[in-house]
Amino acid sequence: MTLKNFRYEVPTAIEFGSGYINTLANHVKQLNGTKVLIVGDPGVLQAGIISKLEAPLKLAGIPFVIFTEVGMEATIESVDLGVDFARRENCNLVVGVGGGSALDTAKSIGIMLKHPGTIRDYIGIDLVPGPGVPVIAVPTTAGTGSELTRFAVLSDKKAQAKLSVGSMYVCPVLALCDPELTLTLPAHLTAATGMDALTHAMESYVNKATQPISETLSLQSMKLIAKSLRLAVVQGENLDARSDMLLASSIAAMAFNTTRLGLAHALAMPLGAHFKIPHGVVNAILLPEVMKFNLIGNMEKYKEIAKIFGENVDGLSDREAAESAVKAVRQLNKDIGITQTLSDYGVEEGHLDFIVEEAMLSGNVPVNPVKPTLEDFKNICRAVMVVSKKEAVFA
Ligand SMILES: [Fe+2]
Incomplete structure (x- = not known):
């Protein structure tokens, strides 16, 4: 356990439980919401999940409007549309429902319902001057x-870039996790x-900004994922496994919210934006591959990860034990049907220069346990660029 001076803060209240979506109206009332903007993506609308939010609001007589112009990624354009709509409708509380794109859109709209200008004015770290309207976040992934x-x-469609609004004021007031x-x-x-x-939990756990509370959270998150991710994939209806995974995801977020992440996320931003x-x-x-690169920066922690994922490390050297963590994560990927490579998405050697230059600018680089060069970044990408002929089992 790392012992050092630190600050830890989670401003969001958490309500976690099966069927808790039915308590939505009570929370809206407590937060003095008189007109609700529900923000969801078309997927949650089609899956009938938005109607599960409508029911308790209707029952309580709370007016609401629905905004579903959210794509696979949260975009600045979508936020602008949502803000115009919510301002016209005089909404004073936002409920985001869905995956990351819907929730990030909802959080951004919440900020803009209290502050002037457009969301572009607040891109960066700590540029939001104060709280927005209350946002309740309901994750469905x-x-x-x-x-x-x-x-x-x-995402900024024109610039083909992923941008971030980072501020404690962006945190929802309530995470309603059902x-x-x-x-x-x-x-x-x-x-x-x-x-x-898993990447959130692990990158936070091994990075240089880790601290006692985030470490504990990361460990618990990884234990839940090791226990339940495979089951959640192959037995979608398994509520215990689903519950473990939702808890693991929320706990991992509580860890990385203060510590940031590492090289996988540094590369994920430009690769996601361009490809x-x-x-x-x-x-x-x-x-x-990032684990392999980072091993020597935090051998002890990777040995711990190996144990969490069921590797037998008895009789192994620290290095061998740490390496078995890499093997365990490769096996996990295979078991849950993730066999793709970067080449499957069109990434080629000629793209690496601009990818790694963008990755190097990420705030996740300075906290990574091993300082990378541009060439290191390229080598990580090259190692996962072999064209895969295998079909993903669940694709
Ligand atoms: Fe992530």
Whole structure:
């Protein structure tokens, strides 16, 4: 355990339990919401999840409007549309429901309902001058942890870049976590989002900004993922596994919210923005190679990770034990059907210069346990660029 001076803060309240979506109206009332903007993506609308939010609001007589112009990624354009709509409708509380894109859109709209200008004015770290209107975040995937984080990641379609609004004021006031809402998530999305959660827990755990509280959270998150990710993928209806994964995702977010992440996320941003690789998938592809690169920066922690994932480290040297953690994560990827490479998404050697230059600018680089060069970044990418002929089992 790392002992040092630190600060830890989670401003978001957490309500966690099966069927908790039915308590939504009580929370809206407590927060003095008189007109609600529900922000969701078309996927949650089609899956009938938005109607599960409508029911308690209707019952309580709380007026609401619905905004579903959210794509696979949260975009600045979508936030602008949502803000115009919410201002016209005089909404004073936002409920975000869905995966990371819907929640990041909801968080951004919440800020803009209290502050002038556009969301572009607040891109960066700590540029939001104060709280927005209350935002309740209802996650339907177990991965991004956006229901608890101080970041809203937004794509700028024109610039083909992923930008971040980072401020404690971006945190929702309440994370309403109902694992029943994740039961219908398809296997390939369960796998990808679960690997995003694992990458959060692990990158926070081994990085240089880790501290006693975040370490404890990371450890617990990884234990839950080791126990339940495979089950959640192959038995979608398994509520215990779904519950473990939603908890793991939220706990991992509580860890990285203060510590930031590492090289997988540094590379995931430009790769996601330029090649449209789903965020969880790109992290899953990169994670074993990033672990291999980072081993010597935190051997003890990687040995601990190996044990969490069921590797027998008895009689192994510290290095061998740490290396077995890489093997365990590769096996996990394989078991849950993530066999893609960067080449499957069109990434070629000629793209690496601009990818790694963008990755190097990430705030996740300075906290990584091993300082990378541009060439190191390229080598990590090259190692996962062999064209895969295998089909992903659940793709
Ligand atoms: Fe992530």
